[in-house]
Amino acid sequence: MNVQSKPGKGGYIGQSMPRPNAVRLVEGRAQYVDDVMLPRMLHVAYLRSPHAHAKILAIRTDAAKKAPGVVLVATGKDFANIEKFAGVLAHFKGMKSAQQSVIAIDRACWQGEPVAAVVAESRHLAEDALELIEVDYQPLPVMVDIERGLDADASVIHAELKDNLCFSRDVDAGDFDAVAARADHIVEQTFRFPRHTGVCLEGRSVLGNWISADKRLTVYISHQAPNMVQDCFAKLLGLPESAVRVICVDVGGSFGIKTHVYGDELATCALSMMLGRPVKFVADRLESFVSDIHSRDHLVKGKIAVTKEGKLLAVSFEDRLAVGPYSVYPRGSAVEGNQICNITAQWYTLEAYRARMQTVFTNMAPYSNYRAVGHPVAVGIAEGLVDAAARKIGMDPIEIRRNNLIPDHAFPFQSVSGMKFEVMSHHRCLDELVKAMNYEALRKEQVELRKKGRYRGIGIASMIEITNPSAMFYGIGGVRVSAQDGCTARMEPSGSIVILHGCGEQGQGTETIFAQIAADAIGVPLETVRLVTGDTEVTPYGGGTWASRGAGVGGEATWQAARALRHNILELAALITQTDIGKLTIVNGSVVDSASGEEKITLAECGRIAYFRPDTLDSYRPELCVTRHFVPKQFPFCFTNGVIACHLEVDVNTGFIELQKFWAVEDCGTVLNPQLVDEQMRGGIVHGIGPTLFEHCIYNENGQLQNGNMADYLVPMPCEIPDMVVCHVSTPTKETEIGAKGAGEAGTAGTPAAIMNALNDALLPFNTVLTDMPFTPEKVLKGLGKV
Amino acid sequence: MSEQMQISFILNGERKQVLVPMRLHIIDFLREKYELSSPRVGCEHGVCGACTIRVDGELARGCLMLAVQADGKTIETLEHLTQTGEIKDLQEKFVERNALQCGYCTSGMLITAADLLKQGKPASREAIRDHLSGNYCRCTGYEAIVDSIEAVMKKRVESGKRAAR
Numbered sequence: 001m002n003v004q005s006k007p008g009k010g011g012y013i014g015q016s017m018p019r020p021n022a023v024r025l026v027e028g029r030a031q032y033v034d035d036v037m038l039p040r041m042l043h044v045a046y047l048r049s050p051h052a053h054a055k056i057l058a059i060r061t062d063a064a065k066k067a068p069g070v071v072l073v074a075t076g077k078d079f080a081n082i083e084k085f086a087g088v089l090a091h092f093k094g095m096k097s098a099q100q101s102v103i104a105i106d107r108a109c110w111q112g113e114p115v116a117a118v119v120a121e122s123r124h125l126a127e128d129a130l131e132l133i134e135v136d137y138q139p140l141p142v143m144v145d146i147e148r149g150l151d152a153d154a155s156v157i158h159a160e161l162k163d164n165l166c167f168s169r170d171v172d173a174g175d176f177d178a179v180a181a182r183a184d185h186i187v188e189q190t191f192r193f194p195r196h197t198g199v200c201l202e203g204r205s206v207l208g209n210w211i212s213a214d215k216r217l218t219v220y221i222s223h224q225a226p227n228m229v230q231d232c233f234a235k236l237l238g239l240p241e242s243a244v245r246v247i248c249v250d251v252g253g254s255f256g257i258k259t260h261v262y263g264d265e266l267a268t269c270a271l272s273m274m275l276g277r278p279v280k281f282v283a284d285r286l287e288s289f290v291s292d293i294h295s296r297d298h299l300v301k302g303k304i305a306v307t308k309e310g311k312l313l314a315v316s317f318e319d320r321l322a323v324g325p326y327s328v329y330p331r332g333s334a335v336e337g338n339q340i341c342n343i344t345a346q347w348y349t350l351e352a353y354r355a356r357m358q359t360v361f362t363n364m365a366p367y368s369n370y371r372a373v374g375h376p377v378a379v380g381i382a383e384g385l386v387d388a389a390a391r392k393i394g395m396d397p398i399e400i401r402r403n404n405l406i407p408d409h410a411f412p413f414q415s416v417s418g419m420k421f422e423v424m425s426h427h428r429c430l431d432e433l434v435k436a437m438n439y440e441a442l443r444k445e446q447v448e449l450r451k452k453g454r455y456r457g458i459g460i461a462s463m464i465e466i467t468n469p470s471a472m473f474y475g476i477g478g479v480r481v482s483a484q485d486g487c488t489a490r491m492e493p494s495g496s497i498v499i500l501h502g503c504g505e506q507g508q509g510t511e512t513i514f515a516q517i518a519a520d521a522i523g524v525p526l527e528t529v530r531l532v533t534g535d536t537e538v539t540p541y542g543g544g545t546w547a548s549r550g551a552g553v554g555g556e557a558t559w560q561a562a563r564a565l566r567h568n569i570l571e572l573a574a575l576i577t578q579t580d581i582g583k584l585t586i587v588n589g590s591v592v593d594s595a596s597g598e599e600k601i602t603l604a605e606c607g608r609i610a611y612f613r614p615d616t617l618d619s620y621r622p623e624l625c626v627t628r629h630f631v632p633k634q635f636p637f638c639f640t641n642g643v644i645a646c647h648l649e650v651d652v653n654t655g656f657i658e659l660q661k662f663w664a665v666e667d668c669g670t671v672l673n674p675q676l677v678d679e680q681m682r683g684g685i686v687h688g689i690g691p692t693l694f695e696h697c698i699y700n701e702n703g704q705l706q707n708g709n710m711a712d713y714l715v716p717m718p719c720e721i722p723d724m725v726v727c728h729v730s731t732p733t734k735e736t737e738i739g740a741k742g743a744g745e746a747g748t749a750g751t752p753a754a755i756m757n758a759l760n761d762a763l764l765p766f767n768t769v770l771t772d773m774p775f776t777p778e779k780v781l782k783g784l785g786k787v
Numbered sequence: 788m789s790e791q792m793q794i795s796f797i798l799n800g801e802r803k804q805v806l807v808p809m810r811l812h813i814i815d816f817l818r819e820k821y822e823l824s825s826p827r828v829g830c831e832h833g834v835c836g837a838c839t840i841r842v843d844g845e846l847a848r849g850c851l852m853l854a855v856q857a858d859g860k861t862i863e864t865l866e867h868l869t870q871t872g873e874i875k876d877l878q879e880k881f882v883e884r885n886a887l888q889c890g891y892c893t894s895g896m897l898i899t900a901a902d903l904l905k906q907g908k909p910a911s912r913e914a915i916r917d918h919l920s921g922n923y924c925r926c927t928g929y930e931a932i933v934d935s936i937e938a939v940m941k942k943r944v945e946s947g948k949r950a951a952r
Contacts, residue, residue: 019882026882026893028864032827507889507890710835
């Protein structure tokens with residue numbers, strides 16, 4: 001049963017309600033970690049290794065210790081009592097990693113790894129003292145070569161691991177060779193997806209406050225998963241879970257970057273414990289580039305088997321990706337590759353599928369999950385190959401997709417790789433897209449403009465997206481990241497509602513949709529619902545925001561808690577008014593007769609009696625504070641689907657690409673708040689544009705990041721981004737009552753492929769195909785043979 | 788390094804006289820000394836625009852200006868623009884249109900947009916995008932920001948015309 005058929009619907013679900021918590025942000029009253037000032041607070045700055053791989057022979061800190069304002073100088077050995085860590089998932093067979101220290105001891109394994117810490121009265125003074133620390137390094141061989149990283153003679157980063165392989169996986173479904181033998185064409189294509197990072201405008205930030213009298217550590221942190229931080233920090237610092245309170249107020253961008261445990265953040269809390277004073281660390285931009293997790297960085301060789309009639313038979317690929325020197329704690333560095341093995345091209349009715357993926361350790365910055373984990377690569381490989389097949393047989397890109405996408409009536413469906421899909425709408429989405437973009441007219445315009453020497457291209461990318469993950473994601477692998485969310489719904493004496501939730505806000509609108517859901521579920525005005533998130537001390541245990549789980553999992557927990565509270569309010573009202581509970585409902589903050597709409601009692605009056613005159617209720621005990629938890633169980637993941645189109649123009653003389661427009665049609669099930677979903681799509685698309693055209697962490701052979709600043713590492717600017725049309729098809733999941741699937745990552749997942757296909761469509765007259773992202777003007781001109 | 792200088796300036800409508808370290812950037816000065824948290828530290832090399840403030844009515848990067856350079860000048864931050872109500876319509880439109888997500892770029896974005904709106908002339912979406920090019924937003928994809936500024940601009944130009952009649 002979905003929301004639409006539920007009683008008590010107040011009509012907020014499905015409306016574009018603005019975010020009440022955005023008001024303080026536009027008035028300059030947000031509270032990011034750096035805005036938190038505590039008495040006697042100190043600041044820490046970290047000295048970072050300039051070498052990608054080096055033995056640390058000696059560290060001389062005497063001069064730094066005597067510098068003005070310095071309170072403490074610490075090196076790796078001072079943190080030796082903190083447990084070492086690595087993210088190894090038990091269900092990933094054969095996965096391995098060396099153990100990481102919070103601060104390097106004896107050896108640094110990437111340029112940017114912290115090697116010493118200075119705590120001082122101000123960040124300025126701490127940085128002054130850093131310059132007085134002398135470190136003797138003995139450089140070691142550097143491994144950054146994705147192609148040679150597994151060769152027998154490759155230098156091995158961690159001798160105890162024997163090689164540089166973090167994780168590999170082979171999927172062999174159907175008989176690829178036999179199926180491919182029936183094809184008219186086997187089309188091959190190599191793809192390169194660049195290493196990039198998240199560039200959250202607010203750098204990673206943490207403020208640890210150890211109060212020794214209470215034996216408690218309060219951690220203010222810019223993070224997406226407060227309970228995960230609580231669990232990991234407690235474990236690694238040797239504290240009971242109850243001794244660690246994690247507070248996330250406003251978070252200045254996260255995109256997956258802030259779902260991990262970073263050594264410098266943990267060390268900051270350890271320093272607070274050593275000093276008994278609050279210690280703050282805010283990563284500056286330059287250290288963000290070399291210490292935030294990086295992602296993607298794939299070299300892929302793919303093949304697709306197609307008949308001359310346009311039937312896609314089989315897909316195979318080999319993917320090699322370069323992670324950092326350690327598997328990042330606790331989620332690991334292997335989910336990206338694993339997702340790619342699972343989902344690539346699985347939205348097509350293939351007969352065979354073969355995938356080989358190898359995740360390789362390197363001496364580059366640590367690497368883990370970033371928005372749309374694996375998806376831009378999975379969609380890039382699949383949609384790049386589908387277009388290559390279409391070009392080979394001279395078929396229109398829309399037609400080849402219509403011929404091969406899983407039919408909308410075929411669900412539930414198990415894909416050739418074994419993915420279980422509950423329900424999807426590929427064909428309806430594609431039909432909507434063709435209409436929205438006026439595809440035929442754009443094709444005609446393309447032909448006309450080509451005659452004038454202007455080269456426009458249209459690129460299509462169909463896709464799926466993993467959302468609402470169950471415990472099959474991390475829990476099964478022994479990783480203590482919660483797949484369930486808890487929500488407490490409480491009615492106050494005034495009749496207003498407080499929602500406490502383990503799933504917080506980084507600007508997506510999480511709190512707003514929870515308020516919409518709660519208001520509808522109970523039957524109260526939206527403005528009477530207040531949200532409390534981001535504090536492990538007061539919110540029920542929850543997973544936080546990642547893998548597009550907030551709406552679908554957190555939202556359902558909200559619905560369940562609010563419905564339970566509604567029931568309890570009605571039970572109380574029935575007793576007070578001596579009415580049969582079945583004849584009552586709640587509308588606009590009042591209990592009314594469900595048939596006539598006549599008001600029986602207000603929630604405020606219920607509250608007054610429950611809290612101040614319970615003596616009048618005989619033996620009945622009102623329970624106006626209820627908690628419910630939700631976790632998906634029927635399917636390991638709730639897959640969404642969608643299609644994105646890109647329209648662009650290539651200047652064949654300069655190599656510049658001008659984006660004209662994007663269209664996206666996506667199906668996130670029940671659309672809880674259309675404007676918020678649209679803006680997730682638009683923001684997601686721009687995160688897909690970045691690494692396709694501009695963003696690239698460029699390393700040289702010595703493992704030195706060549707462009708680690710915002711002047712040289714290019715992120716999309718307003719003038720480069722076109723308007724984006726977003727449309728919805730709604731196929732709610734039946735696993736939950738609200739029916740919502742995730743919506744935070746689809747734009748990022750599909751956009752690189754849509755741009756790549758549009759670019760190659762534009763370049764069709766020149767008989768060149770570009771697949772090496774980012775597509776810089778230089779690469780375009782090289783492809784055209786002009787440089 | 789510890790050299791200091793006495794400066795006198797107007798901060799958000801109030802005259803200030805204070806001794807400041809020569810090397811201190813105005814962004815750190817405003818945030819730490821006066822607890823004005825609306826200008827945000829984003830890149831510290833003049834690219835991202837999160838630290839944008841007004842100096843004598845003109846846009847300035849808080850990370851590229853020293854505190855001592857404020858001597859004799861008038862400095863305004865978003866706190867002041869909020870208090871005077873100068874951009875109330877724009878702030879309301881940003882909320883209504885969801886022209887912000889995490890909010891970290893928003894102070895700089897609003898002050899930069901106010902600069903364009905002050906000119907009192909209509910501008911194309913392209914011109915709005917160009918004007919914002921020194922302000923990065925990682926969340927929204929910019930479209931909602933452009934929509935908001937465009938809508939407020941139209942409304943202001945129309946009410947300006949009505950007033951002139």
